[in-house]
Amino acid sequence: MVDVIVAGGGPTGMMLAGELALAGVDAAIVERRTTPELVGSRAGGFHSRTIEILDQRGIADRFLAEGKTVQAAFFGTTTLDVSDFPTRHPYTLGLWQNHIERILAGWIEELGVPVHRGLEVSGFAQDGSGVDVQLADGGTMRALYLVGADGGRSAVRKAAGIGFPGWDATRSSLIAEVEVTEETPAGARIDEVGIHGLHLMEDGRTMRVIVTEKQLGPATEPTLADLGKALTEVYGTDFGVHTPTWISRFTDATRQAAAYRSGRVLLAGDAAHIHAPSGGQGIGLGIQDAVNLGWKVSEVVKGIAPDSLLDTYHAERHPAGARALKHTMAQSLMQRADPRIGALADTVAGLLTIDEARKRLAGLISGLDVRYDFGDGHPLLGRRMPDLDVVTANGPLRVFTLLHDARAVLLNLRAPGSIDPGPWADRVQLVDATYDGGWELPVIGSVSAPAAVLIRPDGHVAWTGDGTQRGLEDALARWFGPARR
Numbered sequence: 166m167v168d169v170i171v172a173g174g175g176p177t178g179m180m181l182a183g184e185l186a187l188a189g190v191d192a193a194i195v196e197r198r199t200t201p202e203l204v205g206s207r208a209g210g211f212h213s214r215t216i217e218i219l220d221q222r223g224i225a226d227r228f229l230a231e232g233k234t235v236q237a238a239f240f241g242t243t244t245l246d247v248s249d250f251p252t253r254h255p256y257t258l259g260l261w262q263n264h265i266e267r268i269l270a271g272w273i274e275e276l277g278v279p280v281h282r283g284l285e286v287s288g289f290a291q292d293g294s295g296v297d298v299q300l301a302d303g304g305t306m307r308a309l310y311l312v313g314a315d316g317g318r319s320a321v322r323k324a325a326g327i328g329f330p331g332w333d334a335t336r337s338s339l340i341a342e343v344e345v346t347e348e349t350p351a352g353a354r355i356d357e358v359g360i361h362g363l364h365l366m367e368d369g370r371t372m373r374v375i376v377t378e379k380q381l382g383p384a385t386e387p388t389l390a391d392l393g394k395a396l397t398e399v400y401g402t403d404f405g406v407h408t409p410t411w412i413s414r415f416t417d418a419t420r421q422a423a424a425y426r427s428g429r430v431l432l433a434g435d436a437a438h439i440h441a442p443s444g445g446q447g448i449g450l451g452i453q454d455a456v457n458l459g460w461k462v463s464e465v466v467k468g469i470a471p472d473s474l475l476d477t478y479h480a481e482r483h484p485a486g487a488r489a490l491k492h493t494m495a496q497s498l499m500q501r502a503d504p505r506i507g508a509l510a511d512t513v514a515g516l517l518t519i520d521e522a523r524k525r526l527a528g529l530i531s532g533l534d535v536r537y538d539f540g541d542g543h544p545l546l547g548r549r550m551p552d553l554d555v556v557t558a559n560g561p562l563r564v565f566t567l568l569h570d571a572r573a574v575l576l577n578l579r580a581p582g583s584i585d586p587g588p589w590a591d592r593v594q595l596v597d598a599t600y601d602g603g604w605e606l607p608v609i610g611s612v613s614a615p616a617a618v619l620i621r622p623d624g625h626v627a628w629t630g631d632g633t634q635r636g637l638e639d640a641l642a643r644w645f646g647p648a649r650r
Contacts, residue, residue, distance in 0.1 A: 173314035177434030177451030184459025186276035214532025215449035232260030241499035319436035331420030346405030425479040443496035460622035528608035543629040555598035
C-alpha cells in the first residue's frame with residue numbers, strides 16, 4: 166500500500182508526484198505508456214507563472230536551458246508583450262512536450278518516485294480508510310488517496326461519477342509530424358475554416374503540420390489519408406505527406422469537471438478540464454493544479470491537517486480553471502478569417518493598445534494574476550509571492566530559494582524575533598530577512614510593504630502582517646493544521 170496513487174504520467178502527474186515526494190509522502194505513478202519516451206513533440210511550452218512554479222522548486226533552469234524564451238502571449242493575432250511585468254520570467258518558454266516530460270521524468274527519478282508503466286486504471290472502490298484501485302490487466306493496488314491525472318477521457322473521473330459539463334466541439338484540427346515531397350509555404354494561414362501552417366523542425370527533414378478540417382472530424386484516431394485530405398482542401402495539395410511520426414486530432418470542445426474531488430479521489434490537469442489549445446495554457450494549468458494539490462494531500466496523509474483541507478483544492482482551482490477555459494473559447498473564436506470575426510478581432514486589437522487592457526489580458530494568459538479568495542486584506546493575500554531579493558543572516562537570497570523543499574515559509578521583514586510561529590514551528594520555516602526594494606504585482610502595480618508574509622508551499626500568500634501577529638495563528642491553523650501544545 167502506498168499513500169497516493171497518481172493515475173497518469175504526463176506533466177501534471179509527474180509534477181504532482183514530485184510535490185508529494187518532496188513532502189515525504191509515498192507516491193506512485195501508474196502510466197499506460199510502456200516507455201517514458203513520448204512519440205512526437207506534442208504541445209509546446211508554458212507561460213510565466215508556470216516557469217515561476219518550476220523556479221520555486223529549483224528546476225526552472227533545466228527547462229530554460231533547452232527551450233527558447235519568446236514574447237508569445239497572444240489574443241487573436243495581437244501579441245501581448247509581458248516584458249514589463251514584475252517577474253524574473255517575463256516571457257513564454259517555447260519547449261516541446263516530449264522534452265518537458267523527459268526533464269520532469271529525470272527530476273522525479275532523482276526524488277525516487279516509482280513509475281509503474283504499461284498499467285492503466287480502469288476503476289476503483291473507496292472506503293473510509295483508502296482506495297482499492299483496479300487495473301485494466303486485472304491487478305489491484307491500494308492507497309490512501311487516488312489522483313486522476315489521466316487525461317481528458319479520464320477513467321478515474323468516469324469511475325467517480327463526476328460530471329463533465331461544458332460545450333461540444335464545433336471544429337477540429339489535425340496536428341502531425343510528417344515528411345513531404347513538395348515545397349511548403351512559409352508561415353501560418355488563417356482563413357474562414359481556421360488556422361493552418363507547416364513548419365520545418367530541427368532535424369531539417371520533418372514537418373510539423375497543423376490544419377483545421379473543413380468538417381468536424383470523428384472521435385477516432387486520424388490517418389495519413391485524413392491529413393492529406395485536410396491539406397488538399399486548404400492548400401490544393403497534400404505536399405506529398407508521408408512517413409508520419411504521429412498524427413493527432415484536437416477540437417475546441419470545452420469541459421470542466423463538476424467537482425475536483427469525490428471523497429478520497431481527486432482530479433487534476435486534463436482529467437479536470439479540457440479546452441482548445443488556443444493560448445497555450447494546457448500544460449501550465451495542469452502544473453498549477455498539481456502544485457496546489459500536492460502539499461494539501463501531503464499534510465492530510467501525514468495527519469497534520471484535517472481532511473477538509475482537500476476541499477480548498479476545488480474551491481481554488483475550479484474558478485481558476487473556469488477563467489482559463491472562457492479565455493480559450495474566446496481565443497479559438499478569433500482564429501478564423503470570417504469578415505465578422507475579423508471586425509471583432511480588429512476592435513479587440515485596438516482596445517489592447519490601451520495599456521491597462523493589455524496588462525489585464527496578459528496577466529490572465531501568463532497566469533500571474535491568479536488570486537485565490539482568502540477574504541479581504543492586503544493585495545498580496547491569495548496571490549503569488551514575488552521572488553524578492555532579500556538579505557538573511559546567511560547572506561542574500563531569493564524568496565523562491567526558500568520554497569525549493571516545498572515547505573511553508575513565514576518571512577519576517579522586521580526585527581528578528583518580532584514574529585513567532587509558536588507551535589507551528591515544525592511545520593513552517595521562520596526566516597528573518599530585510600528587503601529595501603519596492604513591492605509590485607503584475608496587473609495591479611505597486612502595493613504597500615507588509616511587515617511579514619506567510620507563504621504556502623505553492624507560493625501563494627496566506628497571511629500578511631502589519632507589525633503584529635494579528636491573524637497569524639488563525640492562518641497557521643487554517644492551512645497547516647491545529648496547534649500542538
